[in-house]
Amino acid sequence: MAENREDEGEEPRERVERREELVNYLRKLLSCLRDTGRFLKIYWKIVFAIFWALFLLPFLLIYDSSEVRCAYVVLLMGGYWVTDCFPMAITSLIPVVMFPALGILSTADTCACYMNDTIMVFIGGLILAIAIEHSNLHLRIALGVMKTVGCSHARLLGGLCIVTTFVSMWVSNTAATAMMVPIIFAVLRELEQAGVGAVFKSKIVDPERPDIPPEIRPTKITRAYMLAAAYCSTFGGTGTLVGTGTNLTFKGIYESTFPEAEGISFTDWMIASFPQMVVNSFLTWVYVRIAYLGYLRPRSKDAEMATIGSEGEAVTNQVIQERYKNLGPITFHEYGVAALFFMCVFLWIFRKPGFIVGWSELLTDIDLRDSVPVIFASILMFFIPKDPSFIYSYSQDPAKRPRRSSEGLITWKVIETKMPWSLMFLLGGGFAISRGSVASCMAKRVGEALLPLRYLPPIVILALVCFFEGTLTDFTSNVGIANITLPVIAQMCVAMEIHPMYLMIPATLMCSFSFRLPVGTPPNAIVTVSGHIPTNWLIAGGCVPAIYSLIVEVIFFPTWGVFVYGIKDFPDWARYAATGNNTNARC
Template sequence: MTMVTKVDDFNVEDSQPEMKSPLKGESCFQLLGRFLRIYWRSLFLILVPIIFLPLIILNNNTMYRCLYVLLIMACYWIAEVLPLAVTSVIPIVLYPLLGILSTAATTLCYMNDTAMMFIASLAIAIAIQTSGLHMRVALWIIKLIGCSHRRLSFGLFFVTMFISMWISNTAATAMMVPIVQSVLEELEKQGLGNVFVTTDDESKEEEQEASKKPTPITISHYLAASYASSIGGIGTIVGSGTTLSIKGYYESRFPNGPGINFSSWMMYAVPPMLIMSILTWIWLQILYMGLFRPNSKEARAVDIGKEGERVATAVIEKKYKELGPITWGESCVGLLFIAVIFLWFFREPGFVKGWPNYITDVAVKDSTAGIAVMIILFALPANLNFLNSFSKDPSKRPTKASSGLLTWKLIHQNMHWNLLFIFGGGFAIAAGSTASGLSTMLGNALIGLQSLNPVIILFIACLLVETLTEMTANVSVANIVIPVLVEMCVAIKLHPMYMLVPGTMSASFSFHLPAGTPPNAIACAAGHIRTKDLMIAGIGPSIITLVTTTILFPTWGNYVFQLSEFPEWAV
């Protein structure tokens, strides 16, 4: 009996291997290249700690040991050779072993007020998504605005922006894409425009085959959903993982400072968010819908007339009716959502006394209100079947208790647990850098920038962060870059907020690559948008967000955060 086993490019037959000569098949360089393409992550994983090892061999100071850990984590985060969450727990191993922080002090970084705030806000977002409240609000607003292509695009953009302020950017985009698809397909059926045009994709070398190419109108609608979610995520402190992560870093780095509360962040972030959104929508209209070019082909395609508006409106009406009447669950979730926003905003609004001051003298953080609402969502029943418990009709009597508006199963399925570890990794970097003196060293290394105008420094920092976030996860960029910029502020006697807030916002602005952020990937996949088109479309939003952030933070931000003087608690 002959046994044949295939191992890569070598055949083993009757235990007598027949070796292929590189000259007969692939060359040694080709084999090496293939090996590197397949196993580069494993090699990277092993080589990075070895490459940086001389750093602690030549100088065994605590700050250099901390820098060693930071560099390893930065490389792993950027290359994503391990899941981001797994990379984030490296300090639990290396900090104690390298004498930077004790195990107890390190693990404490992974669950603090900010982490609890994240859990609470995401739980509330899960309740909103499960109840369908977000879809009802979105369709209602679109109906209100109107359904011509321009109005529809405007409605989609600003509804997505608003929703992404409260739930994840990914979920907001994923919710809006099917609405866009349904409207465009129905218009195509009625002969009022095409969603895609058929063309030969010459970029494929293997074979020529028909592929879908989106029309300019299609690109505009899909990118509106993607870009709106990225911009809307900066509007609140719970809008994205980046804002929550940096909040935790800032409050651990400056424990005597005022911290970042929900109301002050929202008071500053909403005006630039709205300006960026309006300008980005106008950019998409100019680029793809012929705005200010009434005789262009794009402008003529946008004009679908009264019949087109009627068709689009019918699609939205149909989707809205499919939701049925407002349910008990939607009503409860909506009221609790409004309540938690009220509690977050008025915890410490600045212009009036915060509500905790009427109850206790103990410091109360935003996570208290968030967790309270989360508990209520678990406690309230998802329906009112219990009212029929004593009904005369036996068939109406419930046979089992209703589940809560939130259940642990929903939390388990939808919670982004990996972000908790990523937050912890960022907090651990901050704690280790402070304890080891690395923060001071990095800040002093950048003290030469003191001669530049602060606005120029701000512009360069935002440009750096926006460039990096195109290539790797925004939370990773924020955790790596923002702490360095904050320490630079301390060294040159600038208010730490001067780099923290605009830098954090810039980490959310990824507009050029599908892999830059999940909303881009969703929009490109659904709309068959080519990377080349996304690169061109992203030019406008990148410039708009960079310029808006650079102008508004030294002006409006100075008023909100009182940045004119370097605070004593930051020394």
């Protein structure tokens, strides 16, 4: 009996020990999981970079062909671009190493993609834009237009849309939005001090925790101005070839894929894209008024809040007049930059306009492209002084004689500071992907896989491509999406015997139309942060522009765009690119 009791006493002891061992094991496991979670939180970028490369590696080893090797590089770069695990510029340099190593392109051919006519247009256009910003010419234009249009919310919003769209045609959409935000806040704060409306409203998250600072949220009026600035800067960038990086990406990919085709000219792009830009900006003005300012709803609370009255209009007018007055009289610096800007635009438009003999055709028989005028204007900025004090060098009054030379309209230090050099590598990486995907036949294989779409009407195919691009561009870089998708779309057009421009140009424009997420484009991020706009509000507000921009594109390009470019028939040079050149002869 005693032995039985002892056995019975030992059994629970063993259970306790096993339980303690299990608890200790679970504690160690939880500790290990916490440490692993902490490690991944800190080092997730490099972990993903290694994992993604290893995950794709078996496909490269099993299916050893040029198409798969190129697809490996494209998918590797796509994963890095989407997650931003490396700076985009560094990811864009991967083809310099991997294309020659995998036998896709030679080093010379790959490196040539990183410096060509399109990238020189990009560099020159940015120098011109930086000079406009450096001279404050863009601010004078903005305040001048807003001073002219009037001071009700509807008119001010209209002026904002016009100015932002126009400025964004020539400078980056980031700079256009960043320029308008302080002007918007200056006007709205003066109205708030006058008792007309409010800029922000506070909301206490938890009444039981008064120590937590309240959430700051914009009023509907502030949201209307912020979103209008972001949307119109995006639309404005599509109006000219230099307005945004995606346009130049298309130019480089198109001209390298179809070398026998006539290049993309500044004039044709502007004539074809300007109408859809104007319509989209006008629809933005109407949309934000309906959604946030009570337009067509005169008895609504939104309409009541948006009515500022004569006192409010006087305050607004005073603010804009004062800010314009603070700029002082127009300077020689602004005159000089404006003159070079209009000279460059004139040379772009009349380089080879088609309806008359262009100046480039009179000058030489050599192929002269859009990089020549903009680089010429950029060089002249270092010749022309910012301050023309040299004219007083022989003045009889010693006080007027200059004591030191004036700097040029722009300086290299300013360019060095404000030039987004990384975007140059991003464009080059995209051109390398395009050239490699054609040389390896990857783009052709993917395009042929989409051949069943050829039985659909062309306009339906156009709508599907635009919808796909407009959805995808909300999640990552616009230029990155263009780099990956445009080569495939080009080969898909060749396989279906559709003119490549018919799908490539609308797809390029849709790459810019990102409205629903802050990561989609910098203007979204700027207004989200400065305007304290939650992401869910941005998503809700951006759905409507995403819809009407798609509809406008599907209507305008098959009509006006096709007429401007004359692209009704499948061209012989595209058929030659598909079957006759040395690259595709291997496919």
